Amino acid sequence: MATDFPNSPLDPEAVAQGWLATHGSARKATINDIATLAGVSKKTVSRIINDSPLVKEQTRQDVKRIIELVGYVPDPQARGLAFRHAFLVGMIYDNPNPQYIVNMQQGILNGIAGSDHELVVHPCDRSSPDYVDRARAFIERQKLFGVILTPSVSEDETMARMLRETGCGYVRIASISLDDEAHMLVTHDRHGARLAAEHIATLGHTRIGHITGRKGFRSALERQAGFEEGLAAAGLTLTPNFIVEGDYTFQSGVRATETLLSKRHRPTALFAANDEMAAGALQALRVADLRAPDAISVVGFDDFQIATTVWPRLTTIHSPISDIGERAAQRLLNPDDDAEFDGSALLPTLIVRETSGPPPRS
């Protein structure tokens, strides 16, 4: 079979077989080999690789089949040279939370899977005076296709300006929109915090405390604002007296909770701006011989691993970091495909576990 069809004088399978037999794994195929094998010109192959519409469907399929069978992969270096940019996307981060970074990384990798791109990472230290220049050098040297910025560097306008200057594509991930839509992915922390407030209010608490995130971080503001909004919707208010500043670390959670516990008429529920601090809160409760949720309900934010390794396991707001990374990568790669983007899929959700319950009757 498969010798002389009128419409397809070419038998991809046979042709590919032939090549594999003669050259085998000795040499990697180039675009020239494919062109010769398929009996078309180099340019046609190139068009097919780059999804140009100027190719007949039949030809496209035949050539694609051969490419697949022979195992041809266009050389990223050569392509990069011709395109004047590398097939690399960068992730620029300064967030010290390893779990955040790893989740985000994984999400971005999912997002670029199947796109010829690779992920290259670039941590940066915002306390160093030249972190923007370093980032620029990184981008320009490698001629990155684009970068994804995570909080809190994503909130940095100096960095954003530099990116616009270089002309490199970018997507900023932040809890609030700081740029035009194509360059932003919003995490809706405010919404998440509102869920926490609703949950706590529904349980019947009225004396409610909040441990804020680190000063100067957008997410800290948003989480507090969302929490206050949610309480307000339930007719409650967060008294300034019950707002204690934290900095997203475990230790700050411990200290803040100690402060809250020392108050007269202490709160019966508290919302910490992240799980780390919520874990610190549990710790402080334990030291004070109190138990969550019997004495005080505790709600966190992030739903990182720590939320389930502490005991009791933490009621928290799940933030879909990995999905957000994936979406950010997709937005970076094809900014037009965002039509079918259903933002609601990326909203934080409430995860009720064991640290929240009704207030103690007293």
Added chain:
Amino acid sequence: MATDFPNSPLDPEAVAQGWLATHGSARKATINDIATLAGVSKKTVSRIINDSPLVKEQTRQDVKRIIELVGYVPDPQARGLAFRHAFLVGMIYDNPNPQYIVNMQQGILNGIAGSDHELVVHPCDRSSPDYVDRARAFIERQKLFGVILTPSVSEDETMARMLRETGCGYVRIASISLDDEAHMLVTHDRHGARLAAEHIATLGHTRIGHITGRKGFRSALERQAGFEEGLAAAGLTLTPNFIVEGDYTFQSGVRATETLLSKRHRPTALFAANDEMAAGALQALRVADLRAPDAISVVGFDDFQIATTVWPRLTTIHSPISDIGERAAQRLLNPDDDAEFDGSALLPTLIVRETSGPPPRS
């Protein structure tokens, strides 16, 4: 000044100034520009960039100065094309511990800093049937310069064989040597565990428990073996009865500890093969209304953040992950420079905190 010196008719500063004035930032300089500016041939510039010895010192310095002033950076794509490999090193990992990954990443980045190379990450899922093929595709497509493998993929011989086939450079990080020296970086977990044993023995404990790492992981074997060696050196033995299998997770630490506590003549000290499980042990003690170190001493391994966020803070073995990553990267980049390598700098060390003390007198 600086017009016509006999030995240096060339004034790098002036020449560079001229170029910057005419082309400015409009165009990035190429090797040809540098050659023209410096009044030397392209080949000489190339030699200088690639540290060839066939260049007179004076020439080298002048040209380097111009390169620096003009801000010329060789194009990685073009270089990669000519060299037939990319200036990228990959990190292949499957370790689920985010802190480990991030530390390692940072270390590798330190190691490749100043080397024209960039880090690209590749997590892999060993439960998927084609993870080796994926890794191979990743390497071959990008023509990676080399890869660094972290435990536990680093222990995978199928993977190692694949790497040898591809001819890609690699360094495997593991707790024991599994390959020739140039391809290994040993973390000496055995030594670390021995320190833990010595510490516990010195405190005067005699009934000692161990929570092992995950079955099938080299590190689990090494840590147990080292611990037993250390005890033996102090004239103690680890009774099989007091060895409980864990899997490096918090939960397994909790369960293992519960098991140990249920034994008659329970141990007065226990060594968990990582901090996560040690934290689980503290958790279990708390539930049983026991306190470390008063009732039982607990020693962990890794010295990750969790060691200082639990309370009391964990006595543990510090493993210099980041330094190890840095060294691995250096070994990968220039395998010959390892003469001055002082292995002892990378040995684990004992960090005494608050969970270890003398046995209770009973």
Added chain:
DNA sequence: TCATCGACTACACTCGTTTGGGAAAGCCGC
């Protein structure tokens, strides 16, 4: 004085791909 050596230069070619233009081939309906 002649041979040798070190430090270059000049040139053509390679790496694998994209892109441009001009031209040709195939197929459509008329």
Added chain:
DNA sequence: GCGGCTTTCCCAAACGAGTGTAGTCGATGA
């Protein structure tokens, strides 16, 4: 059989480096 398409071909020219060969030039040594 003729325009008018669409699809494709062919060739050459980038892209920015590295390599190999042959050859130059001046200083050194015998």
